[in-house]
Structures are given as C-alpha cells and as structure tokens.
Amino acid sequence: MNREKHISSAFDRDLETIQALAVKMGGMVEAAISDAATALETRDEELAEQVRRRDKAIDALEMQLNEDAARLIALRAPTATDLRMVLAVMKIAHSLERVGDYAKNMAKRTHVLSQMPPIEGAGLALRRMSGAVGKMVQDALDSYIRRDAQLAEDVRQRDLEVDQMYNALFREFLTHMMEDPRNITACMHLHFIAKNVERMGDLATAIAEQVIYLVTGEMPDESRPKDNGVPGMDPAAGARA
Numbered sequence: 001m002n003r004e005k006h007i008s009s010a011f012d013r014d015l016e017t018i019q020a021l022a023v024k025m026g027g028m029v030e031a032a033i034s035d036a037a038t039a040l041e042t043r044d045e046e047l048a049e050q051v052r053r054r055d056k057a058i059d060a061l062e063m064q065l066n067e068d069a070a071r072l073i074a075l076r077a078p079t080a081t082d083l084r085m086v087l088a089v090m091k092i093a094h095s096l097e098r099v100g101d102y103a104k105n106m107a108k109r110t111h112v113l114s115q116m117p118p119i120e121g122a123g124l125a126l127r128r129m130s131g132a133v134g135k136m137v138q139d140a141l142d143s144y145i146r147r148d149a150q151l152a153e154d155v156r157q158r159d160l161e162v163d164q165m166y167n168a169l170f171r172e173f174l175t176h177m178m179e180d181p182r183n184i185t186a187c188m189h190l191h192f193i194a195k196n197v198e199r200m201g202d203l204a205t206a207i208a209e210q211v212i213y214l215v216t217g218e219m220p221d222e223s224r225p226k227d228n229g230v231p232g233m234d235p236a237a238g239a240r241a
Contacts, residue, residue, distance in 0.1 A: 011082060014072045015089075019145070021065040022089050025096045026141040028058050030134050032103035033200065039110050040193065041123030048110035051103060058100040065093045088214045092144060095203040095210075099137060102196040102203075106130075109189050116186045122169075126190070129165040129197050132158070135205035143211045152196055152211035155204060156220065162201035169178035169194045 032051050039048035042137075069090050072078070078086060136155050143151035173187040213219045 002108050007121065011072070011078060014068070014076065014083060015082075018065055018068050018072065018086070018089055020099045021061055021068070022093050022096070023141060023145065025058055025061045025065070025093055028054065028061070029096045029100045030137055031139070032058070032100050032107075033130050033134040036103040036106040036110075037127040038207055039107060040113065041127045043110065043114040043118075044060070045111050045114060048107040051107035055100050055104040055168065058097060062093045062097040066090060074195055084214060088144075088210045091210050092141075092207050095207050096137075099200045099203050099205075102200050105196055109193055112190070113189055115188060117182075118192060119173070119183060119186050121172070122190050125169055125172070126193060127196065129162065129169070129194065130200075132165065133197055133204060136162070136201060137138045140204050140207040140211065143208060147215050148212070149212050149215040152208040152215075153220075155208035156212075159201050159205045166194050166198040178185070 008162070032054060032141055036046065036051045039051065069086050072086060073083070074083075136158055139151055140155045143155065170191060173191050175188050176183040209220055
C-alpha cells in the first residue's frame with residue numbers, strides 16, 4: 001500500500017511539472033496574440049519582430065513538455081485515467097504551439113502592411129477579434145486547471161462569435177477591394193491574418209473539448225456552433241506560412 005501511495009505521489013508531482021509547462025506556454029501564447037495584434041494596429045515592426053523571436057521559446061517549451069510526458073509514461077506506467085490526463089496535456093500543448101505559430105504569422109505580415117496605405121478600421125477590428133480569441137485561450141486553460149467542464153463549454157460556444165467577426169471582416173475587405181483596386185494587396189494580407197485568428201479560435205475550442213473529455217470521459221457529441229456565412233470560401237485558406 002505504501003509503495004502504491006509513493007508511486008501515485010511521484011506521478012502527481014511529475015504531472016504537476018508538465019502542467020506547469022503548459023500553463024507557462026499558455027501565458028506566452030496569450031502575450032503573442034496580444035502583441036502581434038497591437039503591432040499590426042500600430043505598425044510597430046520592432047514589437048512584431050519580438051513576437052517572431054519569442055515563438056522559438058514556445059516551440060522549445062512544447063518539446064520539453066513532450067519529453068517530460070514521454071518520460072513520465074515510461075517510468076510511471078500510468079493507468080487508463082492517469083494516461084488520459086497526460087495525453088490531454090500533450091494535445092493542449094500542441095494546440096498552444098499552433099496558436100503561437102499563427103500569432104507569429106500575423107507578426108510576419110506587419111512589415112509588409114506597414115509599407116502600404118492603411119485600411120481604415122482593419123487594425124482595430126483585428127485587435128478586437130484577437131482579444132476575443134486570447135480570452136478564449138485563457139479561459140480554456142483555466143478550465144483545464146480547474147477541471148471545469150462548464151467553463152470549457154462556454155469557451156466552445158464563444159467560437160461562434162469569432163466566426164461572425166471573421167465573416168464581417170471578410171465582407172469589409174471585399175468592399176474595400178471593390179471600391180479601390182489599390183487596396184487589393186493589403187486586403188489580401190489582412191484577410192490571411194483574419195483567417196489565422198479565426199483558426200486560433202478553433203484551436204482554443206479544441207483545448208476546451210479536451211477538457212470536457214478529460215472531465216466527463218466523452219467528447220462533446222454535438223457539432224460546435226460555426227458561422228459559415230461567407231459563401232464560396234475554401235476551408236483550407238489561411239494555412240500556415
């Protein structure tokens with residue numbers, strides 16, 4: 001019995017270490033989203049470059065988390081429930097790493113867009129959309145730490161709002177392009193960014209769904225709300241650059 005208690009305590013300590021890495025990743029990703037959006041709106045190329053450089057640290061944290069998780073599985077041989085917790089945090093870390101990549105891509109385009117005439121209202125709208133996604137990421141991680149399936153479901157439902165923001169922006173960009181062909185290049189870059197932010201929302205939702213699975217033992221059985229209000233859009237548009 002004492003040996004089993006010792007093994008359980010060792011597993012809990014190792015799991016806490018891995019979870020701490022995921023939380024650290026989450027904080028860095030939230031900062032990347034906010035800073036990338038601010039850099040885009042204010043045309044701050046130095047801040048955008050900082051976002052790009054910091055993405056390497058996010059990648060390194062995911063690698064460390066995966067190595068620690070693999071070591072935990074090998075040494076502790078966790079049972080089904082414990083193994084589910086380890087796999088969940090690995091999937092969450094992967095989603096966070098991808099969100100960081102999308103923030104980096106936003107920062108990459110800041111230099112190009114800063115050389116072009118601004119599109120009125122685009123920077124502010126994208127910052128608002130990014131703020132909504134950043135809050136989703138934060139709440140998804142909080143729901144994981146607290147094992148709060150209700151909060152995770154709330155995050156899941158809020159993805160619809162992000163989709164609606166994206167569709168509204170897409171229509172605005174089309175209007176700008178039709179009104180003046182000189183806006184086409186800038187609006188295409190801005191659309192790419194908006195699509196990446198929308199995909200960040202999808203990834204925050206994926207984290208929330210992992211939490212729901214972790215708490216309840218089942219993935220949500222109903223399709224999450226999506227606003228597909230933009231006709232003729234290729235769902236593969238906006239892939240990682």
